[in-house]
Amino acid sequence: MPLQCTESDIRRWRAASVDDMSVAARVARVRKRSIKTESKVRLLRLALSMVDLTTLEGADSPERVRGLCHKALRPHPPMPELPSCAAVCVYPTMVATARAVLGADSPVKLAAVATAFPSGQLPLALKVQEVRETVAAGADEIDMVINRGAFLSGDYARVFDEIVAIKDACGPAHLKVILETGELGTLDNVAAASRLAMAAGGDFIKTSTGKIQPAATLEVALVMFEAIREHFLETGVRVGMKPAGGIRSAKLALHYLALLAETLGADWMTNEWFRFGASSLVNDLLRQLLWRDEGYYQSPRRFSVD
Numbered sequence: 001m002p003l004q005c006t007e008s009d010i011r012r013w014r015a016a017s018v019d020d021m022s023v024a025a026r027v028a029r030v031r032k033r034s035i036k037t038e039s040k041v042r043l044l045r046l047a048l049s050m051v052d053l054t055t056l057e058g059a060d061s062p063e064r065v066r067g068l069c070h071k072a073l074r075p076h077p078p079m080p081e082l083p084s085c086a087a088v089c090v091y092p093t094m095v096a097t098a099r100a101v102l103g104a105d106s107p108v109k110l111a112a113v114a115t116a117f118p119s120g121q122l123p124l125a126l127k128v129q130e131v132r133e134t135v136a137a138g139a140d141e142i143d144m145v146i147n148r149g150a151f152l153s154g155d156y157a158r159v160f161d162e163i164v165a166i167k168d169a170c171g172p173a174h175l176k177v178i179l180e181t182g183e184l185g186t187l188d189n190v191a192a193a194s195r196l197a198m199a200a201g202g203d204f205i206k207t208s209t210g211k212i213q214p215a216a217t218l219e220v221a222l223v224m225f226e227a228i229r230e231h232f233l234e235t236g237v238r239v240g241m242k243p244a245g246g247i248r249s250a251k252l253a254l255h256y257l258a259l260l261a262e263t264l265g266a267d268w269m270t271n272e273w274f275r276f277g278a279s280s281l282v283n284d285l286l287r288q289l290l291w292r293d294e295g296y297y298q299s300p301r302r303f304s305v306d
């Protein structure tokens, strides 16, 4: 029997209420924090190990995806001691190509967006079929989008049931549930959608597709961290978090990690439980790491294209 939600669950999610002022104040405090040199190097390396290196363009080609996989495996070949990225994230049509480069037991996971990414506007049966075929082609992780139309018109049960069906279609693959927070309008809605997605079985909750503005923000991430913390306290189930879209600087990545550390703590400070969805963050992390090593910033031309 598939997981079901009750009227009382829906009432609880709908009642989610966020104090926007206190969220803004906490984010402002984190932005002002400075991080000491040694911790900074450690955190830059950690951030590198947490990147889902992403390409989601109509112009994606097998060559581009192969290059992305090599970059994720070894972000800067002259420094083989650097960690690999957590995953590559591609469209379903590119999964077989990526798997051929990564190999069977890769340290870099293979994530694919599915469920008619980014709009999600396809009948559920076709979304389920897309997910099954994408996992069969070799994806370790599926990044699905929620049905925002249903969510915003108040049909929470439909959003819940779709996530349950997609989770079932994932089989052994991990499921990340993209809320597309830039379309949800309020932080209250972000909190409600986070709770709903976790209750429906999402292994991760993810902010955005990267196709809608605003994408990830620290404010939205804080609300989602708090929802994850409450879910863990209530159920004992740990859920991961993936801010995605618009995270391009090492400085911003470190702000996310500071917020993560003070909200969810050390247990979440690993790529098992936290990822950055980003197409062009890696080179700025590398520039900062090499600056620490060599004392000056490298030209972006020194690195392969993100």
Ligand SMILES: O=C[C@H](O)COP(=O)(O)O
Binding pocket: 054, 056, 089, 208, 209, 210, 211, 244, 245, 246, 247, 277, 278, 279, 280, 281
């Ligand atoms: O999931 C990841 C996003 O699509 C990447 O967005 P970005 O190109 O703004 O880094």
